[in-house]
Amino acid sequence: MTTQVTSPVRVRATDAADQPERTPELEALYRTFEKQLLIPLWTEIGELMPSQPSSKALPYLWRWQDLLPAAAQAGELVPVGRGGERRAMALANPGLGGRPFATPTLWAAIQYLNPGEDAPVHRHTQNAFRFVVEGEGVWTVVNGDPVAMRRGDFLPQAGWNWHGHHNRSDRAMAWIDGLDIPFQHYTEATFFEFGPDEVETREAPEHSRSERLWAHPGLRPLTHLRPTPSTPLLAYRWEYTDHALSEQLALEADGHAVTVEPGHAAVRYTNPTTGGDVLPTLRTEFHRLAPHTETSPRQETGSSVFQVFDGSGRVTVGAAGWTVERGDLFVVPSWQPLSLATETGMDLFRFTDAPVFERLDLHRSHQEGTQA
Amino acid sequence: MTTQVTSPVRVRATDAADQPERTPELEALYRTFEKQLLIPLWTEIGELMPSQPSSKALPYLWRWQDLLPAAAQAGELVPVGRGGERRAMALANPGLGGRPFATPTLWAAIQYLNPGEDAPVHRHTQNAFRFVVEGEGVWTVVNGDPVAMRRGDFLPQAGWNWHGHHNRSDRAMAWIDGLDIPFQHYTEATFFEFGPDEVETREAPEHSRSERLWAHPGLRPLTHLRPTPSTPLLAYRWEYTDHALSEQLALEADGHAVTVEPGHAAVRYTNPTTGGDVLPTLRTEFHRLAPHTETSPRQETGSSVFQVFDGSGRVTVGAAGWTVERGDLFVVPSWQPLSLATETGMDLFRFTDAPVFERLDLHRSHQEGTQA
Amino acid sequence: MTTQVTSPVRVRATDAADQPERTPELEALYRTFEKQLLIPLWTEIGELMPSQPSSKALPYLWRWQDLLPAAAQAGELVPVGRGGERRAMALANPGLGGRPFATPTLWAAIQYLNPGEDAPVHRHTQNAFRFVVEGEGVWTVVNGDPVAMRRGDFLPQAGWNWHGHHNRSDRAMAWIDGLDIPFQHYTEATFFEFGPDEVETREAPEHSRSERLWAHPGLRPLTHLRPTPSTPLLAYRWEYTDHALSEQLALEADGHAVTVEPGHAAVRYTNPTTGGDVLPTLRTEFHRLAPHTETSPRQETGSSVFQVFDGSGRVTVGAAGWTVERGDLFVVPSWQPLSLATETGMDLFRFTDAPVFERLDLHRSHQEGTQA
Amino acid sequence: MTTQVTSPVRVRATDAADQPERTPELEALYRTFEKQLLIPLWTEIGELMPSQPSSKALPYLWRWQDLLPAAAQAGELVPVGRGGERRAMALANPGLGGRPFATPTLWAAIQYLNPGEDAPVHRHTQNAFRFVVEGEGVWTVVNGDPVAMRRGDFLPQAGWNWHGHHNRSDRAMAWIDGLDIPFQHYTEATFFEFGPDEVETREAPEHSRSERLWAHPGLRPLTHLRPTPSTPLLAYRWEYTDHALSEQLALEADGHAVTVEPGHAAVRYTNPTTGGDVLPTLRTEFHRLAPHTETSPRQETGSSVFQVFDGSGRVTVGAAGWTVERGDLFVVPSWQPLSLATETGMDLFRFTDAPVFERLDLHRSHQEGTQA
Structure with missing residues (x-):
């Protein structure tokens, strides 16, 4: 049967409890499926529709x-x-x-x-x-x-x-x-x-x-008043980022609740025409951990890449963990819990695919000790 | 070098004109890349960044x-x-x-x-x-x-x-x-x-x-006034779809420009709380071709599945083409030109991933004889 | 001093406790204000900035x-x-x-x-x-x-x-x-x-x-996919309105919480391209009270006009109240509590300026027995 | 007839050509209207619905x-x-x-x-x-x-x-x-x-x-990611405004089309959470005219107040005109053409009600020598 041989489709053969008994009739039906380029849901559902995200990517x-x-x-x-x-x-x-x-x-x-x-x-x-x-x-x-x-x-x-x-x-x-x-x-x-x-x-x-x-805070040229899908600002300079983060920690020290969690300052880079993400598919942030800070584990749908900008610390992603320092890059796959810790302080740049998830109503996150 | 052997990464070996000469030093560098889980852009760019969409999916x-x-x-x-x-x-x-x-x-x-x-x-x-x-x-x-x-x-x-x-x-x-x-x-x-x-x-x-x-046109219960990401209406009945399409063709016959192109009526299923797509990732439409209608070829980023609901006709997707009738399902991969033709009239249901592309500012389309 | 005489401006003369003592110097200053077309806030604030809305319009x-x-x-x-x-x-x-x-x-x-x-x-x-x-x-x-x-x-x-x-x-x-x-x-x-x-x-x-x-529920012509500020639908027919309201009361009778309050069904007319109000400045609704229904008093910023469409009942607006019947029109000024009651059932059409308030972040409402 | 006497309503008496002949029957009808608190459109339309905006406010x-x-x-x-x-x-x-x-x-x-x-x-x-x-x-x-x-x-x-x-x-x-x-x-x-x-x-x-x-350009604290109807930034400092305007003029001098018109730089103050106006009902801007600049007359629905911040010049609003200098305030009523001219340069702060008009789809503008 040449067609069978060349069909790119194979029905998964399994004797699992939730599968129909592999009778000759069923096997014949599966061959028919393959000829017709059909694949049953019941042999695939476990992998396609897991109870929670399970990323192929590794930390x-x-x-x-x-x-x-x-x-x-x-x-x-x-x-x-x-x-x-x-x-x-x-x-x-x-x-x-x-x-x-x-x-x-x-x-x-x-x-x-x-x-x-x-x-x-x-x-x-x-x-x-x-x-x-x-x-x-x-x-x-x-x-x-x-x-x-x-x-x-x-x-x-x-x-x-x-x-x-x-x-x-x-x-x-x-x-x-x-x-x-x-x-x-x-x-x-x-x-x-x-x-x-x-x-x-x-x-x-x-x-x-x-x-x-x-690059003038809160000011917009009168000749450019329409929202644009991506930011028109081509450089977000370090001096501003650094200053914004220092101020958050200083405000926190004065008793104001402006940090993500104690000792953890963070800014998001935004499109000044909308207040939203800089790019339609990419979110970028900068995080600063004060000395002796440990973040509580957080899970999020979608994935991130971090680069350590300064300082050093300890990163835990799911079962993996590393000591990191300036320039090191690490990956956080979807739904893997991330926590960061530092003794001497650490600055991190982060980028993620979060806008894809938020715009398509697929975003979920969970932080230990919090709701929703 | 066991690490090399187990690394999942291989740099593409090629003597193409735009690639650096494969000297022993370069080969050694490529082995270093592999050990470090790095892949150069210059060996991959042709496949990753084609001049226009080239779908692996087939019509x-x-x-x-x-x-x-x-x-x-x-x-x-x-x-x-x-x-x-x-x-x-x-x-x-x-x-x-x-x-x-x-x-x-x-x-x-x-x-x-x-x-x-x-x-x-x-x-x-x-x-x-x-x-x-x-x-x-x-x-x-x-x-x-x-x-x-x-x-x-x-x-x-x-x-x-x-x-x-x-x-x-x-x-x-x-x-x-x-x-x-x-x-x-x-x-x-x-x-x-x-x-x-x-x-x-x-x-x-x-x-x-x-x-x-x-299911009351233009009417919304006062208890449900917030926009919801997906439609709250669980059934879009055939009588309404059929009627809407008949009316479009009747209006066209009276000289009003309400069809997509001559003889081609179409409706989109929408979320009554927003006027947008029924689901955050899926767009659904119904198309009716009057007898003796031929649509002009149209390309779109993203992919579609059509099911013939009634009638029969001829479908052309890129280099492929079929005569189709009630119940037949066909696939239009990204950027493949689609045209439809019928002698006796044809009704088609369509679904696509277009909301993904539109919400992420990645949507493009081209119809022969038109701009943009 | 002819200028004084013709100035359209007069400073309010008052001996109220919160006003400065009316010394000759103050009176002279007030004349200077008038010449310069200035009016002090302190003589006007009571009327301009009341503690809560006080409409000149009467029920x-x-x-x-x-x-x-x-x-x-x-x-x-x-x-x-x-x-x-x-x-x-x-x-x-x-x-x-x-x-x-x-x-x-x-x-x-x-x-x-x-x-x-x-x-x-x-x-x-x-x-x-x-x-x-x-x-x-x-x-x-x-x-x-x-x-x-x-x-x-x-x-x-x-x-x-x-x-x-x-x-x-x-x-x-x-x-x-x-x-x-x-x-x-x-x-x-x-x-x-x-x-x-x-x-x-x-x-x-x-x-x-x-x-x-x-006028096809949830369906949109493919030739008209942009949101428009006003509805493109020029007639919302009675049969649909009537049916939507009957269904709400029938669903309520079956135990589903779809009415505004017991016995009180209501729909808002909406723009099918957005799900929002039909017109940028006007909101329109239809309310149906089942027999033996009394609504709880509700206050809202902005004003309304109601017309009784069918049936009869009792209307209370602030201190005013009337028995009403088919065709009667009544006015609800801003923040005046409204309640409706009927023995035999009553249908009402309503229009308001609510979009003005909502779009300018000025909307507030209060219903007895509820929060915010 | 006491009711007539106390009715607050009077039908306008006029013998204008477009009005019905003032027969005794008509006069009697008008008295009926007054008793019933009705006013005909036909006696009012000229004032209520002028062919174009006619503001009571004066320049x-x-x-x-x-x-x-x-x-x-x-x-x-x-x-x-x-x-x-x-x-x-x-x-x-x-x-x-x-x-x-x-x-x-x-x-x-x-x-x-x-x-x-x-x-x-x-x-x-x-x-x-x-x-x-x-x-x-x-x-x-x-x-x-x-x-x-x-x-x-x-x-x-x-x-x-x-x-x-x-x-x-x-x-x-x-x-x-x-x-x-x-x-x-x-x-x-x-x-x-x-x-x-x-x-x-x-x-x-x-x-x-x-x-x-x-106040960090393009940066947003991670703890404040929701859009807010009004700006969270409580001070827009002069150094930034001044710098933004200088840069616009410098870019213009380098050949880039970033000014409103030659020699006319301008910024809008915006809400960093949305890119829109700072307040739901108020728009604020700062305009800088280089020496020897004259703006072309511009009409806009809605009204403005300007304050001269620095320099001096000539202002024309409809038929009115003044020479102005630091601190002077002037008013531009709806649809009155405004033009500004200066020999030595002039800085102006402006505020308007434009958000009211834009959010309610009532905004129109016209600048001489331009479309729409």
Whole structure:
């Protein structure tokens, strides 16, 4: 029976208690199903509809002290240019079958640019951002607007905007790219276009035009009054983030309940035209733990990637746990409880796919000792 | 090096023009990447970031005349009950590696219930609906509200509501289930809970309570004024759908531009509390083609499943094409151009994952001869 | 000092305890204020900022048995045509200084059209609707779409749409017009334009095009998918309203909590494109009291006009109270407690300015025996 | 006929061409109308439904050099305290019948506080803000949070928050209060409550807690993620406003189209939780005209109050026009064309009732030489 042989479909054979008895008639029916490209729910339901989220992704840690030398070696051996487009090395979660995916939805990579190099201009529907844990000297040029990248800066860049990078300095620079590549790959709805091989401008201003227009708290240019799906602000500078977090801890010390939990300050990066997330599929946050702080375990649908920005501490994700320090990246799969602890203080950048879940009414979270 | 051997990660080996030369140093670097669970973008970008959507799913047709007998045989051989939960057989797209997925995001199955049988009560975060191409006699009981199912009816049922089905008649009944199982499986954010083995009530009213409360055009009970993420109306009856479509064609005949294109009437099922889609992840529509109508090819990001409800015609999806008739189900993968043609008239039910794309700002469409 | 004499401003003279002593210096300062067109807050605050709403409008009742003969007399003596535009007589609340305003924000008038007459076509930014307590034979033509008017029908018509009316029958017809004329008059933002003297069409179809396109519960034409600020449905027919209310009472009798309070069914007319109010400034509802029902007193910011559609009962508004019957209209000023009681059952149509309050975050309500 | 005599209603007597002939029968009918508290539309329509907005408010200018001395005199003669609540003197538009209203919807007053004085704590549903054209030394305490007031600062304070002011310095201070008092007075939906006679705290920090939590561009505390109808940020400091405007002009000089029109920079104050207006009924903006700038005439529904913050220039509002300088306040009634011109540069603060119009779908504007 050639059709049977070539059919890509197999009905799961099992003698489990909740399955019908495997009579010859049933086996014949299963062969009919396979020919017709049908699969019964009753053999699949356990895996497809578990009682609670069970992620294939594993909690995992990548150490900056390993990543950076590997990236530097790529800087020596691998040119950056058209076709490959970026000298970026993606975190590949060991649970995800060898795909370059940090979690089922999130891409996290270290990108490396030598002095004088250009990463060529292109655009894609994937939403992206860069976060800088150390170094400076690169400008990312977004739709012709040159945006300096420096330690602590968060630089979002929404889908379908032209962008390239160039290193104006005499030192190589590395940073983290975060994108929704795995999610958009899954959705099979992506578009990509090549632009010029070199960035449109070599100007290297202290502040991008987007900042000069938008980085004023609570103020909006009268020429830009419509809400936009993604943030128009291309750089969220470290000085503001740092200041916001310090103030939260200072207010807490004065007795005001403004922190997530004792010693745990946090901000979300937002789109000033809506107050919502910076990108339609990606949420980004910065968390600061004061010395001697331990967070209570929290579970959330959807996945996260964290990078330790400063300090050090102990991270527990489900059954896994690591001691972490500056630059280390770790992954929190869906519904795995996360807790953080530090003796000396720790700063962490976080990005997640939470907007996907919230916009589709699929978000749930649970924190120990709290309701809902 | 045992670590290398067990690492799930492999860097793609290729001599393509846009790849760096495969020197021993590069190969050594790639082994380092693998050890560190890193994958370069430059070996993956072609597949991950194509210039336009390229779906793994294939256009495919399932014929009702094949589906129904297979389901009937399952009715004889496979009991329905706790564990297996439903006597449902899912369409398995031949491009999707033997998974029971009609498209990467959508589940479509034929469900079959014998006289007197109960499909046990459960609830899950997956959003679901039923559509009836023929037959009657089953009531689906949603949170204790019994909803009759009859030819032409569309019966949505949002995630996390208790539901079971029972067949009150003396004849077996089959219908189509549509769910976002593949999408929610991908998101790893699903919850499932068992309820009683039998439905809460054997009442079999003509109209469900939800209809008595909600199926009045433009009217809303004063006790239910908040928008809800999913529709509170549990049955969209055929008489209304049929009437709405007839009126569109009659208005078109009178010279009013109310159809999608000449001879092509269509309605979307909506949530009366918002005017938006019935379910957060699923869009459902009904299309009617007048005799001698041919639609112009249309591309859309995201995927669809159609069921022919009545009449017959010719369907073209990308390079594939079929002559279709009552009950036949076919799949339109992302960005594959679809056109429909009929000599004698054709009615089609459609469901898609479009809300996912629209809510995440990822939706694009293109119709021949039109802009954007 | 001529300037003083002609200044329109006077500072309130009072010896109240909370006022500064009226020394000659103070009086001179007050004269300076007047010259400069300044008024102190301290002499005005009591009236401007009361501890709770205190409406100038009075609870008041207009009896249909008085209104209809007066309107009929106008039908004999007053032609309808260009300039006067409509043979409409507005309820003038006795607390509002002789203005033709039912409440500070709402216009309510009885309009009367003789057989064969046309009310000429015009458009204005004011939002309007018609409600028919008895009679038939008139078609209102909105943007060329003829809409039959019959007992129990509610016919909204958003600002800036062309509209005229014509009486196709051999009997005069009267109905109620509701508009936001007082509110828009206050805002000083209104536009008005004349159209043809006669309606564009004498067609008199059973159903308007808008109904044929939109009056299908939960269904939306695929050609009209954007939310619109006002409802596209031009007629909400009595049969649907009546049925929705009967079903609520029947469900209540079966033990389901779907009524506002025991014996009190109610629906809100909504915009099917949003689920919200039919018009941006006007809310409309229909209430049915079963026999032997008494509602508990309810206060709300904003004002309402009710018309008794059927049955009879007792209305209490603050200190006022009346026995009412078919066609009677009464006014509920802001924050005045309203309660309704009936022995034999009573149907009421209601319209209010509630959207103004809700959209500006000014809405408050209080029902006896409930929180917030 | 006593009823006639006491009826507050009079039908307008006129022999205009579009009115019915004043026969004895008609006069008798009009008397009937009056007895029944009815007013015909046809005698009123001209005034109620004009072809375009015709505001009763007049364009008018108040000079700071007059206001400040009058306020200072009040500082000598009028105590501030419970009952009068505030030493505030409101601009009374000469077209508004002697009411303390700058426009039909807007309240604008100069408030004056002597060294050491407290304006007592209260709360009201009216939305308010302060704007400081000169001076410092006062802290406004909002829900216990002390907010310094200094030149150029904009200090919003939403309805129903407790607030008082105290002057910590040894000099008197004056500032501008803007509120929606006239609008809320019209709506008859206001509540007011007294708090303590003195402010809760004499602390005088450089920055309020609200700033420490919220004045970080694009950053949002994780503990405050819900949209709020009014801004949580209690001070928009001059340094940010000034910087944002300078940058707009600098970007314009570099060839970027970021200004309203050549030489005309402007920002809107926004609620960081939504990107929308700071208060549900009030919009506030700051405009900067570069030297040698003239704006093109612009009409808008709704009214505005401007205060010149710096520089000088020429203002034209409809038929009125003035030369203005620092501190001067002027009023732009609905639909009156406004243009501004300056030789030496001019900074202006503006507040309007625009949110009322936009949220109720009543907003229209027209700028010469542009569409819509």
